[in-house]
Amino acid sequence: MSYFAAALVALLAAESLMVAGWGFPSAPIRAPATLLLVHLVVLGWLSLLLCGALFQFVPVLIARPLHSATLPLPALILLLGGLAALLTGFLGLNGAVAMALPLLPMAGTMLASGFSLVLWNLGRTLWAARPLGWPAKFVAVGLLGLAATVAIGIIFALVLAGTTTAPAALRIYACGLPIHIVAGLGGWLTLTAMGVSYRLLAMFMLAPELDRPGTRVVLQSGAWALGVAVLGGTTAVLANHGTAPVFVVAGVLGLVTVILYARDIAHLYRARKRRVIELNSRMAAAAVGSLLLAALLIVVLGSMGALARHAGAVVFLVAFGWLSGLGLAKLYKIVPFLTWLECYGPVLGKAPTPRVQDLVAEQHARKWFGLYFIAAWAATAALFLDSAWAFRVAAAMLLVGTAGIVLQLVRARRLDDVPASVRFPAGSMRPPLILSSTRPH
Amino acid sequence: MNSGERECPLERARQALRTVIDPELGYNIVDLGLIYDVGIDDAGMAYVLMTTTTRGCPATSYLQEGARESIAQLPGIADVDVVVTHDPEWSPQMMTPEARRYLGIEEESIR
Numbered sequence: 055m056s057y058f059a060a061a062l063v064a065l066l067a068a069e070s071l072m073v074a075g076w077g078f079p080s081a082p083i084r085a086p087a088t089l090l091l092v093h094l095v096v097l098g099w100l101s102l103l104l105c106g107a108l109f110q111f112v113p114v115l116i117a118r119p120l121h122s123a124t125l126p127l128p129a130l131i132l133l134l135g136g137l138a139a140l141l142t143g144f145l146g147l148n149g150a151v152a153m154a155l156p157l158l159p160m161a162g163t164m165l166a167s168g169f170s171l172v173l174w175n176l177g178r179t180l181w182a183a184r185p186l187g188w189p190a191k192f193v194a195v196g197l198l199g200l201a202a203t204v205a206i207g208i209i210f211a212l213v214l215a216g217t218t219t220a221p222a223a224l225r226i227y228a229c230g231l232p233i234h235i236v237a238g239l240g241g242w243l244t245l246t247a248m249g250v251s252y253r254l255l256a257m258f259m260l261a262p263e264l265d266r267p268g269t270r271v272v273l274q275s276g277a278w279a280l281g282v283a284v285l286g287g288t289t290a291v292l293a294n295h296g297t298a299p300v301f302v303v304a305g306v307l308g309l310v311t312v313i314l315y316a317r318d319i320a321h322l323y324r325a326r327k328r329r330v331i332e333l334n335s336r337m338a339a340a341a342v343g344s345l346l347l348a349a350l351l352i353v354v355l356g357s358m359g360a361l362a363r364h365a366g367a368v369v370f371l372v373a374f375g376w377l378s379g380l381g382l383a384k385l386y387k388i389v390p391f392l393t394w395l396e397c398y399g400p401v402l403g404k405a406p407t408p409r410v411q412d413l414v415a416e417q418h419a420r421k422w423f424g425l426y427f428i429a430a431w432a433a434t435a436a437l438f439l440d441s442a443w444a445f446r447v448a449a450a451m452l453l454v455g456t457a458g459i460v461l462q463l464v465r466a467r468r469l470d471d472v473p474a475s476v477r478f479p480a481g482s483m484r485p486p487l488i489l490s491s492t493r494p495h
Numbered sequence: 496m497n498s499g500e501r502e503c504p505l506e507r508a509r510q511a512l513r514t515v516i517d518p519e520l521g522y523n524i525v526d527l528g529l530i531y532d533v534g535i536d537d538a539g540m541a542y543v544l545m546t547t548t549t550r551g552c553p554a555t556s557y558l559q560e561g562a563r564e565s566i567a568q569l570p571g572i573a574d575v576d577v578v579v580t581h582d583p584e585w586s587p588q589m590m591t592p593e594a595r596r597y598l599g600i601e602e603e604s605i606r
Contacts, residue, residue: 087591097516110553113551113552114552115551116551117550117551209590222586253555257548257549258519260548260587260598260600282563327587327600328598328599328600329599329600329601330599363552391518393555394518395553395554395557398518399518399554400557400560400563401513401558402516402557402558402560402561402564403511403515403560403561403562403563403564403565404561404564404568406514407516407518408520409516409519409520409521410519410521411517411521412521432499442586492584
């Protein structure tokens with residue numbers, strides 16, 4: 055729960071900065087203000103969210119406990135410290151704060167250490183559970199994407215801080231940004247989210263687990279797309295060759311991945327046994343739709359030669375329509391579920407207990423999710439139209455929608471929507487807002 | 496003990512297990528088909544063989560303990576042993592018609 059709380063604070067902070075006109079599109083895409091905003095979203099929000107979710111759900115995917123239940127806390131402290139140093143370091147590049155400390159190298163060290171703990175813990179957990187099922191294999195490939203993203207990010211930090219002037223590092227700094235973005239958004243965040251979504255959607259909608267040839271192709275094409283982009287891209291950069299052919303190949307593979315994934319998810323929805331599905335599953339469909347839209351935009355813009363000009367809009371749609379949309383939708387299930395386990399799990403069999411679904415009030419949350427997705431799509435449109443003003447209006451809607459969803463999560467955590475007659479059976483107690491502890495499975 | 500006397504504690508045990516719900520589906524674990532077997536011997540030792548809706552379910556240990564607690568409070572029960580298995584895997588076909596109706600599962604969709 056600490057990961058989720060920190061992640062949501064970062065999301066609200068990032069959206070507030072967007073409303074205030076901080077960073078792209080009001081500032082150039084490589085400006086320090088944009089770097090700060092982007093890293094607040096991808097590290098502070100998305101990566102912390104995904105790490106927290108993986109610590110909960112990798113054990114579900116492989117039906118084994120986490121390798122270490124104690125490592126997530128030091129990892130979180132290192133990641134938060136690294137993020138704070140990185141953001142302050144970007145402010146230093148902007149001239150907004152004096153750089154008394156080598157903040158960027160410090161940030162690189164702390165983030166690398168924090169993510170290493172995450173990788174070690176999840177890697178050891180997965181390794182012990184071989185042979186892995188399909189969802190867990192997606193997570194394993196996603197973790198390789200994380201390792202690549204962090205490695206390239208450290209090189210950027212060292213060059214930006216002037217710590218290294220090695221020619222290879224300078225070349226990667228000059229031309230490696232697309233590799234960093236593809237490995238992070240495509241490899242780490244998207245492949246991992248795909249793997250987890252396969253299992254969670256099947257679980258929550260009572261749909262049969264997918265094990266069909268198409269799913270295998272999704273994983274293989276996704277892994278190849280990541281491998282080609284990272285290894286091929288880095289080789290091309292170091293050899294002073296153009297990276298365009300590499301990214302065309304990786305892009306085609308990525309497109310195959312997204313289309314087959316969307317087909318699989320559509321199959322899961324069709325094959326579900328629960329006809330009436332919960333809000334979290336309906337909103338997950340809106341997120342997958344955003345991913346599909348982003349893929350189609352990449353094809354259309356690529357064929358028109360306009361992809362570079364509109365890259366910011368596409369990246370925004372991936373980050374806020376797909377990844378954040380899916381993240382918020384799944385948090386709307388994960389938070390009540392964990393809260394139920396903490397509060398009512400210990401009294402099960404001793405007293406009547408409410409359902410997980412009794413912890414949420416979907417009729418209130420529905421409008422905030424609706425506003426969120428409309429705002430995410432409107433903000434994407436504003437970026438296409440190069441309208442910084444319209445983007446800020448859409449960002450304000452995004453902020454209000456997110457705040458509404460966060461309020462619903464807090465209400466679920468505080469059991470505010472549970473009927474008073476069954477809220478506290480004998481022996482139960484309200485769990486703390488931020489800290490949580492559940493028994494191993 | 497004749498069969499009529501033996502049936503009564505078993506039925507009581509099943510009723511007690513109905514107080515335990517699967518938190519996600521919100522229905523009792525007996526009618527969801529999660530209880531594969533229940534037995535009570537003459538010494539009051541109860542035995543429950545149960546499953547979860549999915550392998551690796553985060554609520555497994557709570558459901559196991561809940562099943563144990565629900566039967567342990569019955570009169571004449573000395574101890575309860577609850578074993579979780581995934582052989583066979585649970586499927587929606589194992590639910591009672593009432594549970595299916597509660598969850599809005601159409602009869603034809605599970606055939």
